[in-house]
Amino acid sequence: MSHTPSPNTQATIVEKIIDFVDERVGLKLLAAKMLNEPVPGGSRWAYVFGSVLLFIFIMQAITGVLLMFYYVPTADHAYASTQYILHDVDYGWFLLSYHFWGSTAMVVCVFAHMSQVFLWGAYKKPRELIWLVGLALFGIVMGFGFTGYLLPWDQRAYWATTVGVEIMDKTPLLGDFMARFLKGGATPGQMTLSRFFVIHVMVLPAALMGLAGLHLFLFRTAGPAGPFRGTPAELKAKTDYFFPRQIWKDIVGMATVFACICALAFWEPVVLLEEATPDPGDYHPEPEWYFLFLFQLLRLKMFSGEFGQFVGAMALPGAFMALLAALPFIDRDPERNIFKRPVALIGWVVVMAAILIFTISAIINREFLD
Amino acid sequence: MQPKLKSKVRGADQEIGEVTKVIVDPLSHEISDLVVSVSGTEDRQVPMCAVESVTDGLVQLRMSKADFLEFAPFKREDYVTTHEVEIPHLEDHLQVTPGEVLVPFPELERNVKRRTFFTNLTHVIGLFIGLPLAYPVLKYLMKPMYAPFDNGWLKIGNVGKIKADDAGTQFKYKRKVKEAYLPEAEIEKNVWVLKATPAVLEKVYQGKDMEFRDALGKTIWTNKKDVPYVAFSGKCPHLGCGFKWRQHKVLGQVFLCPCHLSIYDAAGKVLDGPAPRPLDPLPIQVSASGEVQIIDMEFKAGTKSQTRIV
Numbered sequence: 001m002s003h004t005p006s007p008n009t010q011a012t013i014v015e016k017i018i019d020f021v022d023e024r025v026g027l028k029l030l031a032a033k034m035l036n037e038p039v040p041g042g043s044r045w046a047y048v049f050g051s052v053l054l055f056i057f058i059m060q061a062i063t064g065v066l067l068m069f070y071y072v073p074t075a076d077h078a079y080a081s082t083q084y085i086l087h088d089v090d091y092g093w094f095l096l097s098y099h100f101w102g103s104t105a106m107v108v109c110v111f112a113h114m115s116q117v118f119l120w121g122a123y124k125k126p127r128e129l130i131w132l133v134g135l136a137l138f139g140i141v142m143g144f145g146f147t148g149y150l151l152p153w154d155q156r157a158y159w160a161t162t163v164g165v166e167i168m169d170k171t172p173l174l175g176d177f178m179a180r181f182l183k184g185g186a187t188p189g190q191m192t193l194s195r196f197f198v199i200h201v202m203v204l205p206a207a208l209m210g211l212a213g214l215h216l217f218l219f220r221t222a223g224p225a226g227p228f229r230g231t232p233a234e235l236k237a238k239t240d241y242f243f244p245r246q247i248w249k250d251i252v253g254m255a256t257v258f259a260c261i262c263a264l265a266f267w268e269p270v271v272l273l274e275e276a277t278p279d280p281g282d283y284h285p286e287p288e289w290y291f292l293f294l295f296q297l298l299r300l301k302m303f304s305g306e307f308g309q310f311v312g313a314m315a316l317p318g319a320f321m322a323l324l325a326a327l328p329f330i331d332r333d334p335e336r337n338i339f340k341r342p343v344a345l346i347g348w349v350v351v352m353a354a355i356l357i358f359t360i361s362a363i364i365n366r367e368f369l370d
Numbered sequence: 371m372q373p374k375l376k377s378k379v380r381g382a383d384q385e386i387g388e389v390t391k392v393i394v395d396p397l398s399h400e401i402s403d404l405v406v407s408v409s410g411t412e413d414r415q416v417p418m419c420a421v422e423s424v425t426d427g428l429v430q431l432r433m434s435k436a437d438f439l440e441f442a443p444f445k446r447e448d449y450v451t452t453h454e455v456e457i458p459h460l461e462d463h464l465q466v467t468p469g470e471v472l473v474p475f476p477e478l479e480r481n482v483k484r485r486t487f488f489t490n491l492t493h494v495i496g497l498f499i500g501l502p503l504a505y506p507v508l509k510y511l512m513k514p515m516y517a518p519f520d521n522g523w524l525k526i527g528n529v530g531k532i533k534a535d536d537a538g539t540q541f542k543y544k545r546k547v548k549e550a551y552l553p554e555a556e557i558e559k560n561v562w563v564l565k566a567t568p569a570v571l572e573k574v575y576q577g578k579d580m581e582f583r584d585a586l587g588k589t590i591w592t593n594k595k596d597v598p599y600v601a602f603s604g605k606c607p608h609l610g611c612g613f614k615w616r617q618h619k620v621l622g623q624v625f626l627c628p629c630h631l632s633i634y635d636a637a638g639k640v641l642d643g644p645a646p647r648p649l650d651p652l653p654i655q656v657s658a659s660g661e662v663q664i665i666d667m668e669f670k671a672g673t674k675s676q677t678r679i680v
Contacts, residue, residue, distance in 0.1 A: 076555065159611060160578075163629060164669045166609045175596045180515040186679040187668065190549045190558075191514045265634035277558040279542060279604065283629035298609070304644035306674040307606075312644075369628050 035243035040226030042238040043246035045117075047224070048253035049113035054212070055254040056106045059261075061205060063099040071151070073197035075190040078153035079275040084348070088272065097265035103145055105261050107290045110141050118348060121336030122225035124320070128328035129216045133211055135325055140208050147200040147289060150193060158276030159285030161188055163295075167313045228336035241257070284369045285361075293358035296365065377427050379406045379416075383434045393449065396457050396473045397535065404429065405444045405472075413442040447474050493632060514550060519678065521590050521665055526561065529660040536570050536636040538562040538602075538615030538625055543665055560604040561664055562615065562625065564636060567598075572650060573637035574600050582653045582665070591665060592652035599637075599656050601664050602649040608632045610671040613649075625649065646674045 011019070022028050039047070070089055072081040085092035095338050114134065117123055123131035134232030143227025150161045165188070169179035226235055240246075273283060294317065297303060331344070338345050375545040379386045388412060391405035404416045409663070416431065416438070431438060449472040452460055461471065482488070526543040541563050544556045562675045566574065575595040582591045593600075601626075606613045611629035618624045618633065621641055633642040638649030653665040668680035 127418075159629075163609045163611060169670065170672055177515075181511065184514040185517060185549070189547065190552055190555075211537070222649075278612070279558050279560045286629075298644060301644070304646070306646040306672065308643060309672050365442060365631075368467050 003309060013176070020238040021178065035241065035247070037220065037224070037242040039224050039242055040239050040240050041230060041235045041241050043242075044227070045114050045249055045253070046341075048115060048250050049109050050219075051250035052111060052257050053106065053109050054100055056109060056257065057208065057212070057260070060102045060106065063095050063102065064201065064205075066095050067099060068201065071152065073193055075153065075276075078151060078193060079272070082152040082154075083272060086272065093269050094265055097269040099196060099260055100270045101261045101268075102265075103148060104288075104290070105257055106141055107145065109257070110138055114138065115352075117336045117347065120225060120228055121338065123328045123333060123340065123345075124331065124336060125328070127218075127222045127225060130215060130222060131328050133215045133218060134323060135321070136213060137208065137211050140204055140211065140319075144200065144204050145290065147196040147204065149288060150188075150196045151200065152194065152270075152272055153276045154278060155273040155276055155283045156186060156286070158278075159193065160281060160287045160291075161284070163285065163287070165192075167298075170310055170314050173315075176327055193285045212321055225336070233275055284366070286366075289359065292362040293355045296358040296362035299365070377424075377429050379404075379429045380437050381431050381433060381435045386431065386438055387434050388531075390430060391444075391472055393472045393474065394452075394460060396460070399457075399460055405657075406438075408439075411439070412440065415444040416440040416441055429543055430487045448480065449473065450475050455674060510631060510673075519585065519667075519680065521584060523655070524665040524666055526563075526662050528666055529563075529565065529656055529662055532563065534563045535565050535567050538564055538636065540603075540604075540615070541662065550660060559666065560611075560612070562604060562649075563654070564600045565598050565600070566600050566636070571595065571598060571600070571635045573639060580651060582667075591655075593651065593653060598657070599654055599662065601652045601654040601662070602638055603652055603668060604672065605650070605668055606632060606645065607647050607650060607669065608643070608645040646672060647676070650676060 018027075053069065067085060070081055070085050070092065072078060080097070085096050117131065117134070146161075146164055150157045165179050165182055168173070168182065169175045169180060181194060182188065182192070183189075184195050230238075274281065286292070294313075295318075298309065298312050303309055331341075333341075335341060377389045379388055386410040387406050389404050390407045393403035393405065393415070394400070395402045401418055403418065405413050405417055419430055420433065420441075421429055422432045432545050452471050452473060456474060457473065460473070481531070492650050522542055524545060525660055526541040531541070533537055539562065540560050542558060542560045544560050546554050547557055548554045564570070575593070579595050579597060580593040581589050582593075584590050604612055606627040606629065608627060608630055608638070611627050613625050613627035613632070613634070616624065616626045618626060621633060621635075624641060625636075625638070626632070627643070627645075631643045632640065632645035634645070634649050635641050638651065642646060650667070650669045651669055657663075666680065667678055670677040670679050
């Protein structure tokens, strides 16, 4: 940490200001510590998802704040103010559509990030806590999707919330309380909108920032896991710092995601349905695509009746999340190579295939409803 | 030149030992003392004023070894390492790492008794601040959660609208709701009304009048088993979507919910799909002129038994 400019060149005013700040804050040291993180085995495209997620979140925060300049979270104005953003405010359609597709990108990248960590065996000792905090972050991202969905107050919003909260109601013991707590009453209304709004714009962002900070801190404490193949000597030979090669890959990843979201916002901008009422009319309620597989699951005969529904809507997803949380403590084998972990590989393929099949069958089912 | 760790320490007459620790003044950031290990006895703490000169790898003291041994033995518990205390820039000018750089444990801190007690007391006071807030905050958030039921009759239309027996006809109506301090608002709701033939009526009522009770168990209305008009709540008992009267390829005319594909017959019985119970009949009365009135009720979805929530 040196603050003195080299003697043979005169420091410019900018350099002097930077040195002034650095002397008091230690920015250069901080930047060096952030950027000079050794990446065992070298940079890879597979590692970009964490950084990309951070980028998507920042963009969601920015577009979200911008949307709040016009959006009014009341049952009689939410719909009209959203329509106003879409049709009257300059570039309102773009910002709202970016926010919408950004949330989709977030879910896709969360899946990719979790899959990468799972397949690379990077959740194993000493990185168990990073994995656990990551699961909590996954829950928060899902919570963002669920609460954000209601805010436009159109038919899609209303029915996704109605069904979602009814599912929550099936939680043993606490279900009724939780459902009423979220709805702010027995049925969805103004109190529901207020609560979802506060949760979406205050509670979840604060929780996400805190937990993402913890996630990064734990990650930096444990260090990157690196590839699952290669001797220590080989890894050491290929190791480089986070900057510049990994940063380069990350920024390309971010730019790609940004371009995709912009393209989707441009070609598939958000279109609202009718304003929310407790009568769906001709609308066939359906959740956002990343919840479609759960939705389709609940149509199955085996999940019919009170008990079946509990199994399908609560026990099965709950058990799956519990299994993911317990994973680093059950799977204590230090082997990280996915090709030497047949159960993990088959499990991942089965889960992905099941999600894909149920999602596709939900889409096919649409045709039979009209 | 600064003393280095592992430097040899020599007295005026002979070799004494080596530097094992360095003690730094937390205010001036200067080295104030050295800790010197001596074979065969305890480590001694030597103030820097006793050092005559420092050269590379060697610390020369002013006194003889005998005088040196007069120094007090080093008390490790009076010091903390720089890892345990936050003093900015302490090590900027030191070149003694790696090794233990120590700063004195402050005098005031040293004689604190009952340290654990104070730690626990801090937590207890924190709890005293937090706990009294928990209940008011919870009550604050729970305010709108439970509202009394409204058992008033609502006019929803005329039976003249019904074109065929045993066929669902949707009646839309507006219901006034008052939430919190907000002005009264109207929401659109709907029920399905059926003019049932005796066979279907038998399936709905199973030969018994249907009683509706309030929260205290008092009967508010009885649907007579021989009145042909039946009203079903518009909320699907599976997960609360809105169902419709539709033509099904195999089952004919049915109530079908587009969400999770629950199918009910005209009497509301589950024919197919995941629904846990039949459709919910509501209190209904039809005047001589055919005006239909109902009591607006909603029941919890997804349960085998009916639990009224509105």
